[in-house]
Amino acid sequence: MTAMTAPMGKFGQSVKRVEDSRLITGNGRYVDDLVLPGQTHAAFVRSAYAHARIGAIDVSAAAAMPGVVKILTGQDLVDGGLFALPSGWGLTSIDGTPARVGVHHALAVDTVRFVGEPVALVIAETRGQARDAADSVFVEYEELPAVVDMVAALGPDAPQLHPDIPENRAFTWDIGNAEEADAAFARATRRVSIELRNNRLVPNAMEPRAINAEWRAYDGSMTIHLTHQNPIGMRVLFMMLLGLESENHLRVVSPDVGGGFGSKAPAYAEELAVAFAARAVGRPVKWTAERTESFLTDAHGRDHVTRAELAMDDHGRFLGLKVHTLANLGGYISTSNALVVSYMYATMLCGQYAIPAVHAVVEGVYTNTCPVDAYRGAGRPEAAYVIERLAHLAAREIGVDQAEIRRRNFVRAFPHQTPLVYCYDSGDYEGCLDAALRLADYQGFEQRRAEARARGKLRGIGLSAYVEACGIGPSKLLASLGGGGNMWESCEIRVQPAGSVEVLTGAHNHGQGHQTVYAQIISERFGIPMDRITVVQGDTDRIQAGTGTYGSRASVGLSAAVKSCEKIIEKGRQIVGYMLGIDPGAVDFADGIYTSAATNQTVAFTEMVHAAHAATQFPTDQLEPGLVATSFFDPPNFTYPAGVHVCEVEIDPETGVTEVVAFNAADDFGNVANPLIVEGQVHGGLTQGIAQALWENAVYDPDSAQLMTASYMDYGMPRADSLPEFGLAFWPSPTPVNPLGMKGCGEAGAIGSPPAVINAVCDALGIAHVDMPASPEKIWRLCQERQEAL
């Protein structure tokens, strides 16, 4: 092999992802790949009923089956001191009372509240034996009426899910100012209103949830191998829930993780039960979800029913906004959901517009469905959908173009304090709109519409101007809003004697390309090749502090890395000062070389590294040997990525089939570290958003509360061949809130695209609204009505 010069990283370059060749050649190492000495396997006994009282559980037949090691029920877990799953966010209702959190046992005790809820756990020598025995556990159920629909759940005749929670209402929370909003509406001459449903989604990570837990009786400690987005957060939580002595008694390892989209951020019942079981049997216990279990129990996304009203003047200037949302919590409040439906959602309802008076109410409702939690965008897509559908209706009402109504209302000066807590850091909304319109050839649309009509197709165009909030922080603000965890990220950089660099981060890469981007940024700063830099993540024995990856927060971890780089470079300056016998203040550093302008001497970064470790060229009583730096970055504010999406659809009126024929997006992600990776993130996000608008839909039977879409036969996943070529442009306004000026891009596609698609469908049909997903039959029926109206 010929020697190659390893590439140097540079911020802003489209470096190919260095992790991919390992993963696509089958060399990934996932939780399920791990087999531990003495391994046992778990299978769950799950409720086939959505709502039932649990009677006797007869495990005798199952216990006698081959290979069975142990069978645990909910009562066994309670008796063993296992705590119930908590809501990770404290929300206060309008009346001042705290949110009512239904007790969520890892295995149901007394009552099951959704189909698939685990009731018992079988541990056996093989996976097949565990499955066989689970089928032979007999549970007596007294079936209770179930409720899926939120309005019904709040009604007087609804079955009550939790004994102490009347009307199935967990909270009625609000934000903004009701009187100001009323006053704005009183002043307004024009209004538009909408009632909409934000459809429930199943996350569908490629790798299902998995855990392998091992207990060490000799010191009461445990290691949990867990496919998760936030292993460090889970260590604290599991330590408390299992009643372990200290953090040092629990190691959590999240190796390669095959996708999360938010669904691998909560603490789950199954994983907690398996960890408990490992202690109970004193042997490692492994569980990997089957796909059906993923459908039934991975925290679902969205599921809102919203009524919203926008007040305007005669020119279409937005004066006030009122929103009322029912948020379906499912049978229990999942870890982050109280945050997702409140501060991740309602705070973003103004979108890109300067709306002076806003009031939003969110009611959290329990139903006999799978718990809901963060899913790509987590609250922000729901908000963008509300305001961008209203903006579309506003344009119709005032009789102006879709782009024009937005121009008239854009926030134009930054920072911009919204009436909903958040303060937008930076942006150029109109510039971004123009970039998107150019990309989409907005001018030429009417010609394309006419050409389509000649082919018998109805063509429509839809705009969506979204803004979202990423890189959550600072910790203090979040705590004041009810948060139960830190929001900073840490980064330790260890420079080894021979010049390679280990980067330890609490952020977790499961598709985001951290290995590549950290290497790019550190390579550029140190002037060393990218392949000398290795990112270490996902193991609490190696990384003690951090927050994980969710909510597009790569900028937070990378900012911590930049701080550590600066510390290393600064220490190097001092070392070089000693080496050259000059004042460190007179040492410059650029492109991997320390220079003294005065003496014209140079020291390469790698030479400095040797010197740091050799510790012979400087007095170690004045300067410590070694080259390690740790930094923590607590962002002073969120970042607010924004963008404009333009969607064009063609509808076949005879069949109702909607085809997305063009999709263009101009996005402000601030500075872009690696355009190739960012485009990939946008492609994925757009795909999920378009899929929500057209195909994906989790449906429960209204009576039995069975999940009707529990497989790919019935749940409409997007396919590449159903999508157009995406047109993308970046329109960056770098953020001042972090040293890299990065805003985040992971969720933007899924946030901006659903309203763009539905606005396009409404434009094509000349209608006010259609709920997602815009299925062929729904659209066909609307076309029929339209025909009759003509």
Next chain:
Amino acid sequence: MYELAYSRPASLADALALLAEDEGAQAISGGQTLMPVLRARLAMPSRLVDLLKLPELAGIRAVDGGIEIGAATTHADVAASGEVRAVLPALADLAGGIGDPAIRHRGTIGGSIANNDPAACYPSALLALGASITTSQRILAAEDFFTGMFSTALEPGEIVTAVRFPACQRARYIKFRNPASRFALVGAFAAQLPSGTRIAITGGGHGVFRWREAEAHLDSGGTIDAITEDMLDLAHFTGDLHGSAEYRHHIAAVIVRRALTALA
């Protein structure tokens, strides 16, 4: 999946013997229907008898006035077959549109028709073209073979060995895809045979059927445009999450018109 035994017999005779001696034994071909069923523990055969490599079920052959396709031929092989494309291009197109590449490289024509899923593609081609099905015991006309959803005239232990189609250049299959599974929400196979126009519809819900009213309309000189769902019995259709009976009924007429227009 439950534990079970597995055999790969070397000959059709051995396969028949294995199926005959064990009531719980079941044939498996491409496994693209059966494996998901087993995985979900919805069936509990004691033994799988693998037909995929049986020489008697292999191959695509030109026969007098048409083509014979061995039951173990995969959808991908039918789609790629020059012989099939030469005499019956619509069938190659149909096979090339089943599922996805992985499904097409495993799933077989014999498995598809033996299973007779009410949303499967092949049965509509067999019915419209008047294909005949050769089994280990006999030869059956398509009309007699498909007896309702998931049901066929096959006796227990009987194995499909081949399907014989007439040549037909003027045939067309249109699948209106279920957006989730990509099976036929409704599919229509239209063929112009010497005996007249034949139209078969799949996806209705009760199993594949011929739209005889539309056939008669065309054979008596009626126009394509005049074919509407009013001529089609709504009772052939059931509804589900992805489309009501009424919608499927409407779509059937639309795609039949489109298939016929493409032929004209």
